[in-house]
Amino acid sequence: MTPVAASPLTLKLSAFVALSEAELAVLARLHGRRRTFAAGRDMGHQGQPDQAAYILSSGWVCSYKIQPDGTRQIVDFQVPGDFLGLRSVLLRTSDHSFEPIGDIQAAEVLTSDLLEAFVQTPRLAMAILWAASRDEAMVVEHLVGIGRRDADARMAHFLLELGSRLALVGIGSKEGYDCPLTQYHLADALGLSAVHINRVLRQLRESGLVTFRDGRVTFDNYSGLVDFAEFDPAYLDQTGPLLK
């Protein structure tokens, strides 16, 4: 078995499809062109044509849109096992920008690589469609969250969702996880001011639910936080493979 058998993408797709040796080998070849990107480097920007897509294997990435008025709306964060810019490749013109938070490792993937992989194993196509559906389900949750959840519940939901995503790829648990995000990331993702972010985090900490401090999220009361945020992780679909 190659080391790629345990890559974050493999761990993630295994939640949807039980992967055979042959399918693992195809996934391994998709990781062939590995690259390193430094923190803050622009990997792809809004409006750019002919952009490459990547599979993130370590580190975090921030995806955002710049508004006509210059403000930044963070659409999502990518964690290991996520695709970067897959939508940009398929839609030809990138509808968003993305940049690494800290140094990252990622493998470059072209449309032709994906097509070749799908020819070899159509089940992988289903698995990647599943991953894309899951990404869409998350954006829908955020859409609903901004429309309807108050600031405290929005933050609680956000920290729980990240925890579930990280647990799936083996770098988080119901105890907590390492998190490189700053208050500015949180503000631009949740549509709140940085001052408001600090107040919300203090409130959640003083309620004994969750502590975010020194690059670490600690769930002080996981089930209490789930109740508070009305967090139902069904949309993340992590209960084991559908396709055996």
Added chain:
Amino acid sequence: MTPVAASPLTLKLSAFVALSEAELAVLARLHGRRRTFAAGRDMGHQGQPDQAAYILSSGWVCSYKIQPDGTRQIVDFQVPGDFLGLRSVLLRTSDHSFEPIGDIQAAEVLTSDLLEAFVQTPRLAMAILWAASRDEAMVVEHLVGIGRRDADARMAHFLLELGSRLALVGIGSKEGYDCPLTQYHLADALGLSAVHINRVLRQLRESGLVTFRDGRVTFDNYSGLVDFAEFDPAYLDQTGPLLK
């Protein structure tokens, strides 16, 4: 050539991939189990397991989430050529509900049907992944719109996006399109009150930009509306096939 060669889904996917006779035949078989659903009938609801997916061939559908407080957030509308509930099938538990607006026709599709189609033509897998990416790009646009656009620009953007989507499947143009949505649909989709919707529509009409009346959207000044909404349709990727 079968009549399905001109199905809305075929028209839509042709924007991404030039379809061969064999691929058209596979798409035709996906339309095998046709069904009719009456207006207002619940086709699938939030939290439902083992739901079917559908390819919509005529009529409009509304997808929404019910919040814990009982309010409804409309996530999107589906028009001919769109999948219904594909995300629900792949993620096993539906993260949203959907119901027809007026009577509709749709073909039922199971995960096994999709997998079989992907085995026969991997290019179709790429095309459906493209369609899913495009759906996600739309949700992202809505997310950004609710966060940052004012009510008039949000409405203008919404009517332009629908027009582009309908033009792709041959039932809309820069002149306008038939639209069965009520002010209540618009209110729940755009996060505004029904009273506010009427005011916004009157303003856009009096500015000579667009008129929505008696089930018809008429673009009185298409390019003026595009400027007003800062509408850049690149995220809808309708400029012709990437895969020849």
